[in-house]
Amino acid sequence: MASIEFKNVDFRYNNNKDENILHNVSFKIKEGEFVSIIGGSGCGKSTTLSLLSGLNHASGGDVTIDGKPVTGPGKDRGVVFQHYALFPWMRAKRNVEFGIKQVLKADKKTISEKAEKYLELVGLGGKGDLFPHQLSGGMQQRVAIARLLAMEPDILLMDEPFGAIDAKNRVALQELLLELLEKEEKKRSVVFVTHDIDEAILLSDRILFMRDHEIYRDLKVPFERPRSREEITVSNEYHEFRRELFDLFYDNDIHQQEKADEKQTAKVGRFSIGSAVGAVG
Amino acid sequence: MMKKFLKKSYIILPHILLAAVLASTALQAEFPKDTTGFTVLSVLLAAVEAALIIRRKKWSAYGITAIVYGLILIWSLYPVINGRESFLFPPPQRISAIFVLDILVILKSIVSSLWLLLLSFVIALILGIGLGMICGKVKRLQNVVMPIARVLSPVPALIYAPYVVAVMPNFTLAALFIITSGLFYPILINVIVTLQHFDPKLRDASDVMGLGLKSTIVNIYLPYCMPSLFNTLAMQISNAFLLLIGAELMGMDSGLGWYVKYNSDFSDYVRVIAGFIVIGMIIAVVNTGLQKLRAKILLWQSAEQ
Numbered sequence: 001m002a003s004i005e006f007k008n009v010d011f012r013y014n015n016n017k018d019e020n021i022l023h024n025v026s027f028k029i030k031e032g033e034f035v036s037i038i039g040g041s042g043c044g045k046s047t048t049l050s051l052l053s054g055l056n057h058a059s060g061g062d063v064t065i066d067g068k069p070v071t072g073p074g075k076d077r078g079v080v081f082q083h084y085a086l087f088p089w090m091r092a093k094r095n096v097e098f099g100i101k102q103v104l105k106a107d108k109k110t111i112s113e114k115a116e117k118y119l120e121l122v123g124l125g126g127k128g129d130l131f132p133h134q135l136s137g138g139m140q141q142r143v144a145i146a147r148l149l150a151m152e153p154d155i156l157l158m159d160e161p162f163g164a165i166d167a168k169n170r171v172a173l174q175e176l177l178l179e180l181l182e183k184e185e186k187k188r189s190v191v192f193v194t195h196d197i198d199e200a201i202l203l204s205d206r207i208l209f210m211r212d213h214e215i216y217r218d219l220k221v222p223f224e225r226p227r228s229r230e231e232i233t234v235s236n237e238y239h240e241f242r243r244e245l246f247d248l249f250y251d252n253d254i255h256q257q258e259k260a261d262e263k264q265t266a267k268v269g270r271f272s273i274g275s276a277v278g279a280v281g
Numbered sequence: 282m283m284k285k286f287l288k289k290s291y292i293i294l295p296h297i298l299l300a301a302v303l304a305s306t307a308l309q310a311e312f313p314k315d316t317t318g319f320t321v322l323s324v325l326l327a328a329v330e331a332a333l334i335i336r337r338k339k340w341s342a343y344g345i346t347a348i349v350y351g352l353i354l355i356w357s358l359y360p361v362i363n364g365r366e367s368f369l370f371p372p373p374q375r376i377s378a379i380f381v382l383d384i385l386v387i388l389k390s391i392v393s394s395l396w397l398l399l400l401s402f403v404i405a406l407i408l409g410i411g412l413g414m415i416c417g418k419v420k421r422l423q424n425v426v427m428p429i430a431r432v433l434s435p436v437p438a439l440i441y442a443p444y445v446v447a448v449m450p451n452f453t454l455a456a457l458f459i460i461t462s463g464l465f466y467p468i469l470i471n472v473i474v475t476l477q478h479f480d481p482k483l484r485d486a487s488d489v490m491g492l493g494l495k496s497t498i499v500n501i502y503l504p505y506c507m508p509s510l511f512n513t514l515a516m517q518i519s520n521a522f523l524l525l526i527g528a529e530l531m532g533m534d535s536g537l538g539w540y541v542k543y544n545s546d547f548s549d550y551v552r553v554i555a556g557f558i559v560i561g562m563i564i565a566v567v568n569t570g571l572q573k574l575r576a577k578i579l580l581w582q583s584a585e586q
Contacts, residue, residue: 053489073491085486089504089581098500102490133583 032187093128318378413472434466456528
């Protein structure tokens with residue numbers, strides 16, 4: 001039960017009234033939909049996610065879940081960050097249990113069994129007694145995903161969750177996530193921030209491309225579920241779609257460069273007028 | 282060949298020095314007057330020797346033991362070098378005897394001192410951590426508390442001792458107050474500063490879980506502060522002993538500080554030095570205990586942190 005809506009959302013930091021981090025962002029996400037947000041760095045994708053998680057608040061417009069405005073973090077949403085934000089003083093299993101305890105009032109045994117189950121699900125059965133620093137980056141992120149899923153939120157918010165993981169493990173984790181989400185009975189809405197085109201295509205139903213703090217494109221991913229990487233990557237459709245996204249990134253780069261040049265010219269212009277006035281004065 | 286010889290000598294050296302110490306003290310001791318002292322000294326040396334045998338695989342153990350024996354040897358030979366027994370540096374067998382003669386007083390002093398220390402540590406920890414955690418969560422309170430703490434904390438707690446003694450109903454409470462206040466500020470400031478630099482990744486992770494104040498403090502803030510708290514405690518242990526001895530010197534009637542002060546009033550340097558040795562050993566034991574506790578509690582820290 002979770003549909004998400006952004007309606008004319010603006011965001012800027014208090015101390016900087018001129019610079020919009022988000023400008024007039026509007027989109028809807030249906031219940032059970034997997035939506036990726038992609039775009040160049042600094043375009044506002046992580047900020048969009050932080051508004052949804054409740055860590056930040058919109059400066060203008062409405063962010064709603066099932067029609068209710070988001071006022072802060074909530075148990076209906078679970079977040080995974082790029083940096084495996086496990087609590088380093090808790091063993092892997094305790095980390096998952098701690099997450100479960102926040103949403104479920106149950107006896108120790110139930111919680112322990114549930115944590116065990118989810119650790120097993122992410123391929124870490126028997127590793128529950130290790131501390132985060134004893135786990136590799138990929139394994140830590142698996143624990144974070146286990147904790148996220150064990151909390152059974154309606155909405156999963158993932159901010160470049162595989163961004164800091166080596167290529168081989170990233171592929172394994174993408175497939176794990178795909179498998180876990182398709183296997184689960186309950187259909188969860190997912191908002192997934194990434195800058196990896198292939199990752200976005202493999203996982204999502206829709207892709208939002210952000211540029212200049214706005215939603216620039218809203219693209220439907222043309223593949224049915226369940227999907228497998230092997231099947232979709234051999235199709236022509238995949239390559240065309242990939243090319244389309246790639247062009248968006250490429251155009252964006254040129255656009256950003258032009259903007260930077262304009263800024264530079266404006267600065268130089270001001271400077272020369274200023275110095276000319278100074279010289280006359 | 283040469284290397285092998287040096288290695289062998291290094292291993293044998295402590296045993297030779299031990300034999301020399303025993304010979305030196307046995308030859309100088311006046312039996313039967315020094316029988317107790319000599320026996321106690323032998324037992325203590327046997328304990329050191331046992332410690333060496335237990336750690337015989339450790340290369341440094343031989344060096345450390347050799348230095349300990351060497352110092353005792355020089356000490357025991359001092360009357361020979363000096364020409365006569367020194368009043369200010371009584372020989373080891375005299376001092377060892379005190380450990381038996383004064384055993385009850387010394388034990389009572391140890392218990393009294395450690396109790397005072399423990400109590401002040403507990404009070405300072407509860408108050409310092411408690412206030413620090415609340416300041417970590419409530420910025421406005423922090424802005425009020427921090428400047429005051431920064432002014433008050435560098436003032437050595439012993440400075441207001443005369444005043445505290447006059448105000449407090451008895452010396453024990455005065456001593457307790459002085460030690461506690463000396464420990465309180467470093468703990469408070471440590472907690473506040475650690476929380477000021479709270480890892481933003483962990484802040485986000487705990488914020489999105491929507492934890493309550495109590496859960497945040499117990500499950501997140503407290504363990505987060507533990508490593509730096511242990512560092513502070515390790516540094517404050519010697520400070521605490523200084524305050525303890527100082528506070529006991531003011532007029533208490535028990536404790537290790539009192540024992541040293543009381544006996545130095547009578548110029549009983551045999552007992553004064555015995556007191557020094559006991560204080561040294563107690564500090565060593567407390568430090569080791571703290572390190573063991575740290576290793577146990579901070580198991581979650583990786584080696585490089």
